[in-house]
Amino acid sequence: MTDEPAERIVPAVHDTAEDIASMEIRGAATIADAAAGALATQAEASTAETPEAFEAELKAAARRLYETRPTAVSLPNALRFVLWDMEGGSVDALRESVAESAAGFQTDLAEAQDRLGRIGANRLRDGDVVMTHCHSTDALSCVKAALDQGKDISAVVKETRPRKQGHITAEQLREWGVPVTLVVDNAARRYLERVDHVLVGADSIAADGSVINKIGTSGLAVNARDRGVPIMVAAQTIKLHPGTLTGHTVEIENRDESEVLEDAERDRITGGDPDDADLVVENPAFDVTPPRYVDAIVTERGQFPPESIVTLMRELFGTDVGEPWE
Numbered sequence: 076m077t078d079e080p081a082e083r084i085v086p087a088v089h090d091t092a093e094d095i096a097s098m099e100i101r102g103a104a105t106i107a108d109a110a111a112g113a114l115a116t117q118a119e120a121s122t123a124e125t126p127e128a129f130e131a132e133l134k135a136a137a138r139r140l141y142e143t144r145p146t147a148v149s150l151p152n153a154l155r156f157v158l159w160d161m162e163g164g165s166v167d168a169l170r171e172s173v174a175e176s177a178a179g180f181q182t183d184l185a186e187a188q189d190r191l192g193r194i195g196a197n198r199l200r201d202g203d204v205v206m207t208h209c210h211s212t213d214a215l216s217c218v219k220a221a222l223d224q225g226k227d228i229s230a231v232v233k234e235t236r237p238r239k240q241g242h243i244t245a246e247q248l249r250e251w252g253v254p255v256t257l258v259v260d261n262a263a264r265r266y267l268e269r270v271d272h273v274l275v276g277a278d279s280i281a282a283d284g285s286v287i288n289k290i291g292t293s294g295l296a297v298n299a300r301d302r303g304v305p306i307m308v309a310a311q312t313i314k315l316h317p318g319t320l321t322g323h324t325v326e327i328e329n330r331d332e333s334e335v336l337e338d339a340e341r342d343r344i345t346g347g348d349p350d351d352a353d354l355v356v357e358n359p360a361f362d363v364t365p366p367r368y369v370d371a372i373v374t375e376r377g378q379f380p381p382e383s384i385v386t387l388m389r390e391l392f393g394t395d396v397g398e399p400w401e
């Protein structure tokens with residue numbers, strides 16, 4: 076057995092990390108769930124002979140998972156939750172504590188989403204039309220709870236370039252029987268006229284109440300405010316970004332240009348010149364919506380005006396939060 080903790084990361088953890096990086100596994104809550112599960116897998120498969128070696132191995136696995144996508148804070152928050160609870164004087168005891176805290180975390184995550192959904196559903200009235208952006212399981216949980224309460228809800232679903240995750244939202248809503256109008260992103264302003272709420276999720280929430288979500292959210296929010304449509308953000312507290320309590324900003328992920336421009340399209344633009352360095356394609360995955368454009372952040376702990384979210388963050392995290400592997 077090698078002494079290098081990183082070399083003892085099991086294949087299943089590498090697979091999960093690759094699936095998160097390629098967005099086979101995506102959506103902040105789903106990523107958190109998968110990361111906690113991967114740590115439990117590492118713990119179960121570990122052949123470490125000492126508690127120190129076991130802990131080093133788990134921390135290396137956490138780091139591998141963490142380095143996949145930088146914006147959704149649910150990922151490091153999930154890793155922190157599982158690793159901070161790791162305790163025991165033997166490898167077996169440590170293994171058991173990781174398995175328990177990972178399973179507990181996954182259960183809490185699912186329950187929090189259900190609770191959030193019931194809270195968010197109170198904002199939706201019978202007959203309301205929501206406009207969605209991207210695909211958020213937290214946002215959809217609010218719609219599901221409203222449907223369960225017997226309310227009729229319909230949706231205008233934004234396609235959400237470049238990966239068209241609006242299609243996932245449309246598929247889910249249709250499965251629940253919700254009437255869907257699918258529109259391209261550029262049509263959003265026109266369709267806001269017939270919408271009662273903009274309902275989006277979040278990848279991270281900053282201490283000042285800024286919402287970091289799929290690129291295009293901030294433009295949608297500005298347009299919605301202009302049209303007098305309230306903007307509701309559904310985000311479990313695992314989306315609260317503790318680093319922003321000490322003034323750090325949230326890193327915005329830039330993804331590969333191939334999501335925006337296929338090779339054949341690039342060739343057409345450049346006249347087939349593969350070395351044309353003056354055609355630059357940028358593909359930021361997220362943007363920041365300032366708190367003044369957000370009406371409410373709905374969490375499993377209640378709904379908050381964005382400016383007051385900092386109080387909840389301090390309560391949950393304190394002010395001194397390190398990296399998951401510290």
Ligand SMILES: O=P(O)(O)OC[C@H]1O[C@H](OP(=O)(O)O)[C@H](O)[C@@H]1O
Pocket residue numbers: 101102103104105209210211212213214240275276277278288289360
């Ligand atoms: O946790 P839930 O609500 O499912 O998703 C939260 C957010 O995660 C997604 O990011 P990506 O598709 O992973 O880049 C979207 O931005 C979505 O609003």
